[in-house]
Structure formats: structure tokens, C-alpha cells
Amino acid sequence: MKSLSLVGSVLLLSGCTAMSVEECKTTNWFVKGEDDGSRGHLSKIAGYYKACQKVNVLPDQTEYEHGYRLGLETFCQAQNIFYEALNGGGNYQVCPSQYRAGLRPYYDAAHNYYQAEKDYRNSLDEFERLQDYSDEKKLKETDREDYKKRYAELKNKTRKKEWEYRKAQIELEQFKFRNGLN
Numbered sequence: 001m002k003s004l005s006l007v008g009s010v011l012l013l014s015g016c017t018a019m020s021v022e023e024c025k026t027t028n029w030f031v032k033g034e035d036d037g038s039r040g041h042l043s044k045i046a047g048y049y050k051a052c053q054k055v056n057v058l059p060d061q062t063e064y065e066h067g068y069r070l071g072l073e074t075f076c077q078a079q080n081i082f083y084e085a086l087n088g089g090g091n092y093q094v095c096p097s098q099y100r101a102g103l104r105p106y107y108d109a110a111h112n113y114y115q116a117e118k119d120y121r122n123s124l125d126e127f128e129r130l131q132d133y134s135d136e137k138k139l140k141e142t143d144r145e146d147y148k149k150r151y152a153e154l155k156n157k158t159r160k161k162e163w164e165y166r167k168a169q170i171e172l173e174q175f176k177f178r179n180g181l182n
Contacts, residue, residue, distance in 0.1 A: 024052035024059075033064035037071020040084060040091050072096070078106045082181060085110030088118075109175040116161075116168035123161040127154050 019027070027048075036044050045068075048059045074080070076095035084090030085107045092103040130151055176182070 019048060019051045021055045024048075024055050024057040027059070029060040029063040030067035032059075033067030033069075034071040035067075037068040038074045039071070040075045040080075040089065040094055042094055043068055076103065078103055078179070079181060082106040082110045082179075086114055088114055105175075106179070109172060113168045113172040116165045120158075120161040120165035123154070123158040127151075127158045130154055 032048070033043075033045075043065070045059060045061055045064050048064070049061075052059055072095060076092070076099050081090045081092045081095075081103045090107050090110065092100055092107045095103055130147065
């Protein structure tokens with residue numbers, strides 16, 4: 001019966017911000033807040049309250065928020081936002097409002113490149129799949145003609161995506177140069 005209640009507790013906790021019973025009891029809330037902030041997460045204190053109240057533990061909100069603010073100071077640097085956005089992250093909107101306007105150009109430059117590259121890669125993948133399928137021997141001639149037409153349309157779309165990607169590369173390099181980024 002004890003193992004069933006332990007499994008039940010873990011399942012209940014996993015529905016919220018994931019924390020085990022032991023984590024709720026032993027967490028250094030300052031470090032937890034600092035970690036969340038330095039990763040650019042929105043504050044998770046409400047989820048921790050919800051998860052830990054099930055085992056009668058209250059997070060130390062003051063310590064968490066202090067650590068969270070310090071973590072955000074680390075995260076909310078222009079260079080961090082830029083390089084996070086190059087990988088599809090970099091949520092500058094978690095940063096204090098007085099910094100957002102200065103961080104947004106770094107986010108936009110990197111995110112525009114990230115999105116253009118992603119769109120181009122997706123278009124290439126789609127182009128390749130369609131090409132492979134249209135080459136199948138078992139295709140009916142009418143289907144083959146349809147695929148050839150779609151292939152030509154996709155080829156044009158892929159060229160456009162490639163042009164947008166190359167343009168984004170140039171803009172990114174110019175931005176990096178103007179802003180002293182490596």
C-alpha cells in the first residue's frame with residue numbers, strides 16, 4: 001500500500017511543474033529560482049507551490065524570487081538573447097520591461113535567421129520527398145504528371161526560401177559585425 005501511495009504522489013506531482021517529494025523537501029529555493037531565471041523561463045513558483053502543497057511543503061517564495069531576479073540578470077544580456085534565438089529560443093520578453101526594447105533587435109536578427117534557415121531546410125526536405133515519390137515506378141501516369149507539376153511549383157518555392165535564407169545570412173553577419181558579436 002505504501003508503494004501505491006508513493007506512485008500516486010509522484011503521478012500527482014508530475015501533472016504540475018515536475019518535482020519529486022524529496023525535491024520539494026530539500027530544494028534550495030534561491031538556487032531553483034536562479035536556475036529558472038538564468039534559463040530564461042517564466043517564473044515557475046506557482047507550479048512549485050501546486051506540486052509541493054500535495055506533500056505539505058511550501059516553497060520559500062522570497063528566496064526563489066531573489067534567485068530568479070539574479071538569474072534573469074544573467075540571462076537578459078544582449079549576447080545571450082542573440083545566441084539563444086539562433087537556436088530557436090531567447091525569449092527576451094521574460095526580461096524586465098526596461099530592458100526589452102534594447103534586447104529586441106538582438107532577438108529579431110537571430111530569430112529571423114533561425115526561421116529563414118528552418119523554412120529553407122523544411123522546403124528542401126519536402127522537395128526531396130516529393131522527388132523520391134514521383135520517381136516511383138508504380139505511379140500511374142496521371143499521378144506522375146501531377147507530381148511533376150507539384151515538383152515544379154515546389155522547386156520555385158524552394159528557390160524563394162533559399163533566397164530568403166541567403167538574405168537572412170547576410171543580414172545576420174551585418175548585425176553581428178555592427179554589434180561586435182562573434
